[in-house]
Amino acid sequence: MNEAKIRKDIRRYLGSNTVLDIVSEEKIDKILDEINLKYTPRHIYGVYDLYVKETKISFIGTVLEIKSKDLYKVLKNSEKCIIIACTLGIEIEQRLKQCSCIDLENAILYDAVSAAYIESYLDDVTLKLSQGYAEKGYHMTMRYSPGYGDLGLDVQPKIIDILQAQKRIGLSSNDDHLLIPRKSITAFIGLQQKPYINLNNRCDNCLIRNICELRKGDKNCGTT
Amino acid sequence: MELLKLLNEKVLIFDGAMGTMLQREGLFGGELPELYNIEKPEIVRKIHKAYVDAGADIITTNTFGANSLKINKTPYSVENIISAAVENVRAVTTNQLIALDISSTGKLLEPIGSLSFEDAYDIFKEQVLAGVKSGVDLILLETFSDLQETRAAILACKENSTLPVFCTMTFQDNGRTLTGTDPKTFVNVVQDLGIDALGVNCSLGPKEITPIVEEILKWALLPVMLQPNAGLPILENNETIFKLEKEEFTEFIKPLIDKGVAVVGGCCGTNPGFIKLLKESFGGKKVVPRDVKRKTAVCSSTKTVIIDGSIKIIGERINPTGKTKVKAALKENKFDFILNEAITQVEAGADILDINVGLPEINEKETMLNIVKELDGIVDVPLQIDSAKTEVIEAACRIYCGKTIINSVNGNQSSMDKIFPIASKYGASLIALTLDEDGIPKTCEKRFEIAEKIIKEAKKYGIEEERIIVDNLVLTASAEQEGVLETLKAIKLVKDNYNVRTTLGVSNVSFGLPNRHMINKTFLLMAMTYGIDVPITDPTATEIVDLIKSFEVLSLIDIDSQNYIRHMDSKKEPSTSDKNNIEKSHKDLKSIILKGLKDEVEEVTTLMLKDNEPMILVDEYLIPSLDKVGQAFDRGDLYLPQLIRSAETVKKSFVIIKEQLSKNGSLSISNGKILLATVKGDIHDIGKNIVKVILENYGFEVIDLGKDVTPEEIVKTVREKDIKLVGLSALMTTTVVNMEQTIKELKEANLDCKVLVGGAVLTPDYAKKIKADFYCKDATESAKVANSIFNVNK
DSSP, X not given: OOHHHHHHHHHHHTTOSSOOOHHHHHHXXXXXXXXXXXXXXXXXXXXXXXXXXXXXXXXXXXXXXXXXXXXXXXXXXOSEEXXXXXXXXXXXXXXXXXXXXXXXXXXXXXXXXXXXXXXXXXXXHHHXXXXXXXXXXXXXXXXXXXXXXXXXXXXXXXXXXXXXXXXXXXXXXXXXXXXXXXXXXXXXXXXXXXXXXOOSOGGGGOTTTTTOHHHHTTOOOOOO | OHHHHTTTTBOEEBOOXXXXXXXXXXXXXXXXXXXXXXXXXXXXXXXXXXXXXHTOSEEEOSOTXXXXXXXXXXXXXXXXXHHHHHHHHHTTOSSOEEXXXXXXXXXXXXXXXXXXXXXXXXXXXXHHHHHHXXXXXXXXXXXXXXXHHHHHHHHHHHHHOOSOEEEEEOOOTTSSOTTSOOHHHHHHHHTTTTOSEEEEEESSOHHHHHHHHHHHHHHOSSOEEEEEOSSSEEEETTEEXXXXXXXXXXXXXXXXXXXXXXXXXXXXXXXXXXXHHHHHHHTTOBOOOOOOOOOOEEEOSSOEEEOSXXXXXXXXXXXXXXXXXXXXXXXXXXXHHHHHHHHHHHHHTOSEEEEOOOOTTSXXXXXXHHHHHHHBTTBOSOEEEEOSOHHHHHHHHHHOSSBOEEEEEESSHHHHHHHHHHHHHHTOEEEEESOBTTBSOXXXXXXXXXXXXXXXXXXHTTOOGGGEEEEOOOOOTTTOHHHHHHHHHHHHHHHHHSSOEEEOBXXXXXXXXXXXXXHHHHHHHHHHHTTOSSOEEOTTSTTHHHHHHHHHHHXXXXXXXXXXXXXXXXXXXXXXXHHHHHHHSOSOHHHHHHHTOHHHHHHHHHHHHTTSOHHHIIIIIIHHHHHHHHHHHHHTSSOHHHHHHHHHHHHHHHHHHHHHHHHHTOOOOOSOEEEEEEBTTOOOOHHHHHHHHHHHHTTOEEEEOOSSBOHHHHHHHHHHHTOSEEEEEOOSHHHHHHHHHHHHHHHHTTOOXXXXXXXXXXXXXXXXXXXXXXXXXXXXXXXXXXXXXXXXXX
16 A cells, blocks of 8 residues: 555545654554554456447447447547456444544544545555556556546446455445445556557546636645 | 254255255356246256255245335245245145245345345245145245344244244354344344254355354254354356355364254255265254253344343433433434444443433434434444333334343332233343332342332243342442442342342432442442442443452452453553653644644633633634635645544534524524535535534534435425525435436425535536535535625625
8 A cells, every 4th residue: 555645645635745643643553554454445347348438338248338429539549448347345434424423523533534545445456457467468547437537426336246246245236326335446557568558648538627716726636 | 844843853955055956957157046937947846856856854935035126126026935935835835844945135234234124024925825825834034144134034034923033144154144243142032033944054055153053052042053154155167156065064063063953954055965874874863952041141133141240331321301402313313323322331340331312302213213323333332221101112123233121120020911911022132120010129038029020920921030130239329328239138138139230329429418420339339349340330430340340350350350441441542642642842823733633622622711711712713714724724734634623622622612602692603504415325424514513613503404305395494494505415426417406405495505516426517507505515615605695704
């Protein structure tokens, strides 16, 4: 785990770009220890051959077909695509709930820490996969999740079905297609022969690109 | 059905994987395998036939996910699919049994997920009825990872069929299911629900599954069933495969058969070859008998408390009788207070929590159900359902995800007639009060007689002695002094004659005497020497837990004093930073708020109230300090955690000030009523909760409707409670539309109220576009808006 990045993300979620006060930092340490010790993040993925025609992307051997200009931009040179899902599990959800009725400060900290943690967990998994595929001569594209650009959340239940994520890692979605437990991520990662260059400004893929306060101030949120 | 008579006599063989086999036949990822029953029946029949030929005694229908949530999206009905599936098995079987396969709905149940218990029940009911109609021989509930969903499925089977039910859950490498249930809890919760066999399937390979099966064998009074995967899943050439060979698979299972497993088959990655070998190795072998004794087990969804030997504490504080704060919280629907009481008692050492919400002014059933649901996951200790109303007890036992204790039944025939069927159906234990039509008897012998009557009557319902906890009812020493010893002697008498457990409501003894706590403590100590197992008491009261822990040392229950030492160690743990801060602070309320010293604020507020009017504290200390913190936050000098820390400090101070105000007979502080809600579809509520605490700090009364709230509910509440300001929160672009809709409906209803909005994806422009009256970028801003609307000039 990239501790430095986790901490940077936690602070960013809490509205800061510098070290927080000592009490908060100490509490964050404690929560990180608790997550490391008590909670088990899990992931599952599948690799599928792609058939891409215009903006329609088909995942061979599955029933999944996606129409998305923005996902197409990412996957247009890819032969294969990894579909991955990960979750920090239900226990952290219960801990968050417990905190929000007795200690809101802790609830905020747990929320930020667990969000940064699962993101970093997925970074690690992705890195390992990219090393494995590099040996086979593949380059990875950026990680692209439902909710980015024009890729709707309605693809979440399909991802869950294809990966059997409910049975294998306890991940499901609710009627509004939100992932349950909440500290979970799903994503597509293309595999291609040529090196991947992200021609998009990173903000281009963002859901809130038109209304982002940071962008108006010519900053960015640091998400890659 | 002859075969079922052999259950637990001879080892029975189930079939193996269906999904794996269908994938080989070309099933696509994400495709519903159940549709093959109708669209490609020849493939399904071929697979069933292969398992029949391999020697399986029981063949499972291809109906794993044949529930309405999945099937309703297809051209078929659940009944179509299930009847075709059963027909596909019947077409190839001779004397084999047909098991209707039912697994998870695929949705997570409340409170973390959104599917209600009753909806889950209805979904399963439809499957069960279709299975019964198609003439299956038994029902297999399998690959469940949520205990509550498993309970819903079992109840659906038991209430809609007379078929035998086999039930298996799937466990992870940490020894728990994905929702945190351990094998011991699984067994204790489901085995008294009237099923016929239980065990493990899927999960891991037979090697990794071994410790889980061993634990189940240790607790299960029913036949144990096992269907592991062919090892752990591995991704190879874009495909998930299971690599364990059938010989190794069988080799790992052998020791488990030797320990008493009675039914065996395969899950993911297995094939007819595996089943053939299982049949050759174990088919028809005599099931190895196990010596399992029933224990008094009480369970939440993640924890089992065994009442046997050591003293367990039932926390008594969630009960409105004589407790004004609990009463007020229940009347005002302030569940946070109740949840807090629960957490405090658990932290103090409660093993079980008694839940009593009996107040004539409220809807007891609804309140009980809400609290029981909400507490699941918030505290991990089991709950005891305490009510005088049968319907409340029944409803709570049904919804409670665990194995509860019913408080209570007594020697009145009518009480036993009403309560025993509930306990029997839901597998609950019971507190048995030794009173009957003639009231509470004076002597210990008479109390014993009533206990005996209850124990014997319970047996008629299949309720064993171990599920009965006798309460010999202590009377107050001030009125019935000689009765106290009779109560204590009765503990010994019932325990000498029956394998029941005993309890007492300890604090009852001291009514009407000075220094009640001393009497309570002494009585508890005496009761422990007489053999009480599980006193009902207040674990937060001084030295109660210490007394119990030290008693356990001296009476040789706590060997090597380990629990005692751990308990004493856990009592001292102030965080270093908090401690340093406290020492450095000048005991000044303003600096305490600025620094957010939550632990210190109550003491200082109480002290300052001696010399100051309550409102002076609010106007000259609380509000100015809050303003200062808010300004520092606006400037970026401090961040969200600090803002909240200060706000929670103020909140604690406010509680004490409000108490003082009500003692003085002054009106409570209310600058106005504000409704807060996270809009429909959005399940993020931290932002809203931050706004809530800040608004409350500024003296506003917040009506918090929670998250995922429909426009209708908001409009209805605004109308009913005459609310002038509504705060809406949305965190996602997809839910901002629901915010817009809510505002639209509020305006259309012609309600005289303003709407302020906030949340990560909103901007001032967007807020204007959706016709909100105010946009607030953060919580401090919302306080400013509220102050201006309600003309609060501070």
